[in-house]
Amino acid sequence: MLENGKKRIEVGDGAAIPTKKDMGLFTAWRIAFFGAIALLGWLVYYIPDPYLTILKFVPDGIVVTFKVTVGAILLALVIGLIAGLGRVAHNPIINGIASLYVEVIRGIPLLVQIFYIYYALGRIVKVPDMLSAIIAMAICYGAYMGEVFRAGIQSIPKGQMEAALTLGMSRGQAMYHVIVPQAFKVVLPPVGNEFIALLKDSSLVSILAVADLLRRGREFASESFTYFETYTVIALIYLIITLFFSKLIGIMEERINAGR
Amino acid sequence: MKKLLRLLLPVLTLSLCLAATALAAPRTLTVATDATWPPMEMVDANKNIVGYDIDFLKAAAKEAGFNVVFKNTAWDGIFAGLDSGQYDAVISSVTITPERQKKYDFSLPYIDAGQILVVPKTDKAAKLADMKGKKVGAQIGTTGAFEVKKVAGLELKTYDEIGLAFEDMAAGRIQGVVCDEPTAIIYALQKKEYKEKFKIAGKAFTKEAYGICVKKGNKDVVALLNKGITAVKAKKIDQQLKKKWLK
Numbered sequence: 001m002l003e004n005g006k007k008r009i010e011v012g013d014g015a016a017i018p019t020k021k022d023m024g025l026f027t028a029w030r031i032a033f034f035g036a037i038a039l040l041g042w043l044v045y046y047i048p049d050p051y052l053t054i055l056k057f058v059p060d061g062i063v064v065t066f067k068v069t070v071g072a073i074l075l076a077l078v079i080g081l082i083a084g085l086g087r088v089a090h091n092p093i094i095n096g097i098a099s100l101y102v103e104v105i106r107g108i109p110l111l112v113q114i115f116y117i118y119y120a121l122g123r124i125v126k127v128p129d130m131l132s133a134i135i136a137m138a139i140c141y142g143a144y145m146g147e148v149f150r151a152g153i154q155s156i157p158k159g160q161m162e163a164a165l166t167l168g169m170s171r172g173q174a175m176y177h178v179i180v181p182q183a184f185k186v187v188l189p190p191v192g193n194e195f196i197a198l199l200k201d202s203s204l205v206s207i208l209a210v211a212d213l214l215r216r217g218r219e220f221a222s223e224s225f226t227y228f229e230t231y232t233v234i235a236l237i238y239l240i241i242t243l244f245f246s247k248l249i250g251i252m253e254e255r256i257n258a259g260r
Numbered sequence: 261m262k263k264l265l266r267l268l269l270p271v272l273t274l275s276l277c278l279a280a281t282a283l284a285a286p287r288t289l290t291v292a293t294d295a296t297w298p299p300m301e302m303v304d305a306n307k308n309i310v311g312y313d314i315d316f317l318k319a320a321a322k323e324a325g326f327n328v329v330f331k332n333t334a335w336d337g338i339f340a341g342l343d344s345g346q347y348d349a350v351i352s353s354v355t356i357t358p359e360r361q362k363k364y365d366f367s368l369p370y371i372d373a374g375q376i377l378v379v380p381k382t383d384k385a386a387k388l389a390d391m392k393g394k395k396v397g398a399q400i401g402t403t404g405a406f407e408v409k410k411v412a413g414l415e416l417k418t419y420d421e422i423g424l425a426f427e428d429m430a431a432g433r434i435q436g437v438v439c440d441e442p443t444a445i446i447y448a449l450q451k452k453e454y455k456e457k458f459k460i461a462g463k464a465f466t467k468e469a470y471g472i473c474v475k476k477g478n479k480d481v482v483a484l485l486n487k488g489i490t491a492v493k494a495k496k497i498d499q500q501l502k503k504k505w506l507k
Contacts, residue, residue: 119424122431129417129433209397209417209428218336219418222401225363227340 029250033243040236050226054217054233061216062237068133068212069199075138076198077191080145085175087150098146105143111204113140118208133205141198148194152187153179185256192249196242203238213237288327289481290347291317291472294335296421297399297439298446299505300353303332312442312505313351316370317472319497320488336400336420339364339473348474348481353440355403355468365478366471367485371498374464375404376441378426378448383435386462388414394435397425403468404438422447430457440468442506 043051086098105113117136118129127135156179164174206215213234221230293301293309301311309330321328331347338350342364353373356366377388377396385391392413398405400418408416417434419425425437426447437447441464448458472489474481492498 119427119431122428122433126432129428207420209419209424211417215400215418218400219405221340222336223359223406225339225343225360227337227343 029243029247033240033247036236036239036243040233040240043232050224050229051233053224054220054226054230057220058213058216058233058237061211061213062241064130064211065199065202065213065241068130068137068202068205068210069195071134072137072141072202073195073198075134076141076145076194079138079142080149083142083146084149084153087146088153102143102146105140106147110137110140110201111207114204114208129208129210133202133208133210137198137202137205141194144194145191148187148190149183151190152183155186156182188249188253188256192246192253195249196246199242199245200238286326287484288329289321289349289484290329290331291349291351292331292333292338292341292347293350293352294338295332296335296423297353297443299442300440301351312371312501313353313470315501315504316492316498317351317488319492319501320370320485322488323491323495324484324488326484326488334420335402342473342475345475348478349485350473353443353470354473356471357403360473363476364473365476365482366473367482368489369469369471370489370493371470371502373440373442373468373470375407375438375466375468376444376464377461378429378437378439378444378458379435379461380429380457381459383461385436387465388436388438390461391436395433396436396438397428397434398422398438399425402439403466404440407466408438426451426454426458430454436461445506 040055044055083098083101086094087102089095089098114133114136117139118132121127122132160178160182161171161174164178165171169177202212203214206212206218209215211219217230217234221227224230293313295301295303295309295311297311299311301309301313304310309332314330317328333341333347333352335352338352339360341347342350349367354360354366355373356369360366377385377391379385379391385394388396388408388411391411395415395417396408397417397419398408399422400420405416405418408414417425417428419428422437422439422443425434425439428434429437430453437444439447444460447454448460449455472485474485
């Protein structure tokens with residue numbers, strides 16, 4: 001104890017880093033999330049024209065943004081897992097293909113990829129617009145996810161694999177039963193990060209005439225000339241959705257870490 | 261005091277010089293255009309902005325004695341840029357509509373046009389109402405898009421550039437495109453990738469006049485533009501330009 005009655009912070013007390021619970025009601029997340037909802041509500045209530053009109057115009061855009069994001073994330077997780085496993089594989093051909101995919105896709109801007117898959121490949125195979133938007137997003141984010149998964153798998157100590165092999169498991173079994181479940185915990189925060197990034201980048205598909213949230217907003221603004229008001233509403237809606245998802249990922253992380 | 265004067269004197273003389281040159285030199289107008297709308301405004305192989313609108317405004321500027329600098333701007337938001345003062349005027353096949361007149365000032369109309377429907381050759385539709393249940397594309401924020409929206413039962417898809425809409429129709433994702441007649445002619449009858457595939461359905465179904473758009477209350481720019489437009493029309497320069505660009 002110090003003279004003024006305060007406890008000296010000792011190493012190992014864990015008090016030097018404030019935990020989320022210390023901040024009580026006023027976490028950054030709460031301030032941002034409820035602040036954004038309150039601001040939107042206030043605007044719509046007190047200045048209904050044009051804010052209310054905009055809010056009535058965009059809901060189908062929110063649904064499309066949702067569909068594209070969720071569809072792309074599910075597909076990207078599958079592609080990413082395959083690419084990640086391919087990157088740690090000992091087979092040179094599988095490893096080579098996975099590495100080539102990651103290096104090539106990571107090196108091309110997402111907007112270019114979206115244009116390419118939609119317009120260039122659209123001449124050869126006729127894919128509906130929403131599906132091709134989802135595929136373009138998934139292929140791009142699959143590469144990033146692949147790297148996240150590779151890092152997760154490589155973070156598991158070698159001994160785990162050796163132990164599993166000693167127990168008589170095959171390499172595949174060891175991956176499935178021992179390595180991947182452990183890696184899952186490690187990769188959850190960066191995957192959540194990719195998820196939020198993908199949600200925001202889904203606004204890029206508005207270039208494909210997919211009527212997502214941003215395009216609905218642009219349609220409204222270009223017709224009514226209310227640029228400031230429209231983009232304020234659009235920004236707030238994107239913020240609310242991303243914060244909602246970041247909370248969801250936070251809850252998942254807590255659940256998984258509770259077992260530790 | 262002397263020190264202050266010595267400090268201020270160069271600044272004063274400089275600003276006076278600038279003011280004098282500004283008075284003497286002809287006024288330069290920065291004009292925005294979305295150069296993705298052939299043959300009215302487009303970018304040629306040498307990266308120059310060319311087209312009917314461009315030639316017309318250049319001729320008008322010569323007649324009224326001002327300079328023009330063109331700025332290639334995306335159509336979506338072209339009016340927002342005018343609001344925030346990034347340029348003095350917009351010449352980009354802008355139809356004079358009552359809604360736009362409420363927010364902006366327009367010059368005298370300089371050419372007439374109309375909206376027209378382009379469909380694949382296999383399609384039997386002759387007007388927009390025949391397209392019920394189908395997807396029709398148009399450029400975002402254009403009168404073409406507004407016209408499609410007015411017709412019940414068809415799905416409007418809006419594109420950033422009109423060329424992308426035609427590309428999407430070539431890929432079979434939409435069944436019609438609505439745009440200005442001169443532009444439709446280029447994409448349906450002259451572009452070699454599309455000549456075999458598309459046709460113009462029926463006749464133009466709107467009567468529209470293009471004007472040069474300026475910020476509300478910018479009277480001196482409107483006066484300058486009108487002087488040029490009147491002179492160009494009086495000298496029949498616009499007829500020559502029509503022969504050059506619109507066949």
